[in-house]
Amino acid sequence: MDCLRAETYVLDQLRRHLSPTLRYHGLHHTLDVVQQAESLARAEGVTDAEELALLRTAALYHDAGFLTTYQGHEAASCALARRVLPGFGYSAAQVGLICQLIMATQMPQCPGDSHLAQILCDADLDYLGRPADFWPVSQTLFEELSTRGLMPDETAWLELQIRFLSSHYYWTPAATARREAAKQARLAEVREQLKSLADRTI
Incomplete structure (x- = not known):
């Protein structure tokens, strides 16, 4: 498999064709997930060259479905x-394994017992536990959803964040x-x- 050509192809497509309104799901997110997946794989002791290559490919393609659709983008990827x-x-x-990894990132995440899927899922939401990144990154997601009429206001957004963070857990040690x-x-x-927001509106 020619991983470099596969990578070059998808990165070129993302650079040229992703909507600029994808404030969260832009190229920067894909590159971050690739970096975090490789870092977590090392920390989790994954050394098999083929597994690492397939994990990287899955990370690169996991949100490529946004090129054609918003809802159901994993299937499009x-x-x-x-x-x-x-x-x-x-x-x-x-390719079947790559698609299995991609589909595991669909919310709610469902990696099952697949170690590679667990790694990719954790990489996809790594920012939740990065102190410097959480607020600016979550703001981009709020803006992306608001642009699409999927988030009515800040109160609804904060309530969603609380539900999501309360139910989320990382899959890998x-x-x-x-x-x-x-x-x-x-x-x-x-x-x-x-x-604080509720107090201000009283």
Whole structure:
């Protein structure tokens, strides 16, 4: 499999064709997920070269479905992978695994017992436990959803954040050790911000 050509292809498509209104799901998010997936894989002891290559490919393609659709973008990402990756020398089994990893990131995340899927899911939401990144990154998601009429106001957004952070957990020991404590601190901050907003509107 020619991973470099597969990577070059999808990055070129994302650079040229992603909507600028994808304030959260832009190219920067894909590159961040690739970086975090590789970091977590090292921390989780993944050393098999093929597994690492397939994980990287899945990370690169996991949100490529946004090129054509917003709702159901994971399935669209898999459709793109199935269409183009065989041309880069990926076998049917390899493409199948990549699509399994991509679909695991669909909310609510469902990686099952697949170690690679668990890593990709944790990489996809790594920012939840990064103190410097949580607020600016979450703001871009709020703006992206608001642009599409999917988020009515800040109160609804903070309430959604509380529900999401309260129910989310990291799948891998490495991500839990790195991010869980900071994520809980962000949850406390979101609760305080919602309380402050409610107090101002009374």
